[in-house]
Amino acid sequence: xxxxxxxxxxxxxxxxxxxxxxxxxxxxxxxxxxxxxxxxxxxxxxxxxxxxxxxxxxxxxxxxxxxxxxxxxxxxxxxxxxxxxxxxxxxxxxxxxxxxxxxxxxxxxxxx
Amino acid sequence: xxxxxxxxxxxxxxxxxxxxxxxxxxxxxxxxxxxxxxxxxxxxxxxxxxxxxxxxxxxxxxxxxxxxxxxxxxxxxxxxxxxxxxxxxxxxxxxxxxxxxxxxxxxxxxxxxxx
Numbered sequence: 001x002x003x004x005x006x007x008x009x010x011x012x013x014x015x016x017x018x019x020x021x022x023x024x025x026x027x028x029x030x031x032x033x034x035x036x037x038x039x040x041x042x043x044x045x046x047x048x049x050x051x052x053x054x055x056x057x058x059x060x061x062x063x064x065x066x067x068x069x070x071x072x073x074x075x076x077x078x079x080x081x082x083x084x085x086x087x088x089x090x091x092x093x094x095x096x097x098x099x100x101x102x103x104x105x106x107x108x109x110x111x112x
Numbered sequence: 113x114x115x116x117x118x119x120x121x122x123x124x125x126x127x128x129x130x131x132x133x134x135x136x137x138x139x140x141x142x143x144x145x146x147x148x149x150x151x152x153x154x155x156x157x158x159x160x161x162x163x164x165x166x167x168x169x170x171x172x173x174x175x176x177x178x179x180x181x182x183x184x185x186x187x188x189x190x191x192x193x194x195x196x197x198x199x200x201x202x203x204x205x206x207x208x209x210x211x212x213x214x215x216x217x218x219x220x221x222x223x224x225x226x227x
Contacts, residue, residue, distance in 0.1 A: 004154075034215065043118075043202055044155070044218040089154065100216060102154035 002027040004092050006103035014111055017080050021106045023073040023090035033073050034100065035064050036089045044089065048075070052095075080110045115139050116219035118203050124225045125193050133188040133222045135203030144186040145216065146178060147202040155202055161186060162208070190224075198226045 003026045013019055023033070032051045036044040048057045048064040050073070056065040063076040073090055087107045091100040117136045125131040135144065142163050147155040159168045161180045175197070177189040190197055203219040 036218075041200075041221075041223065043116075043220040044204075046215045046217065049215045099157055099160075100155075102156075104152070104154045 002030070002092055002094055002101040004090060004101050004103040006088075006090060006106050008106060009104070010107040010109075012109045012111065013080055015080060015082060017110075018076070018078050019080055019108075021075040021077070021088050021090075021108070023075070023103055025071050025073070025092045025101075027092075027094060028068045028071055029095055030066075030068060031093045031095045033064075033066050033093070034091045035062075035073075035075050036091065038087045038089060038105070040087075047088075077108075080108075082110050082112050084108060085110050116203060116205055116217050118201075118219035118222050120222060121220060122223050122225070124227060125190075126227050127195065128192045131190050131193055131224070133190075133201050133203075133224070135186045135188070135219055136184050137203075137205045137217075138184070139205055139207070139217060140183060141205035141207045141217070142183070143206045143208050144180060145204040145206075146176075146186070146188050147204065149200045149202055149221075151199075158188070193224070193226045195226050198224055200224075 005024045007022050034049045035047045038044050050057050050066040061078040066073045087105040089105040091102040119134050145160040146158045149155040158172045175191050179187045200221045200223050202221045204216040206216045207214050
């Protein structure tokens, strides 16, 4: 059974810093891994999707990596901005079906 | 441009009074999902439809039912809401026509309050 863990649970940084969010998963038979952003009281916005055959994906200031052998994914945010403040969730999907298993998220606060 | 729409955004119901949440999509995706997310917790999959095929998670209570009358719409019915069912309910869609999993697109969610 896939389990996904995110550390830290909360992170506070000053504007402009580069930061890394961590995601660990227990089952290496992962089909893909997704990173989402969730603003308070809102739905989820997909940020990046990494297929199992890929090692990383980039979108603007965001870069996500996937290392299946170690069961880890990271989300790198460059030059953080106050607008990046949100909860970031990673979710893994195993082969066989489209069931996403979510981590509990990292709550990020970027202060001006 | 709204792709996954959920109505209402906020729903208040009474303990034991049936309630229905709705989800519609303009993406023509064949897979639709319902997730429950309680405060500070990860979203938890309740069930999903693969085309017309309904797939229930093993630990989803019988109190939760779903209907998908056509490709665009999916409903979540809570037959007798309890206080513990207060949560954000998220609808999502994805396309899997070529057996290749693509991104799941989420709606804004419906926050359910049970009095």
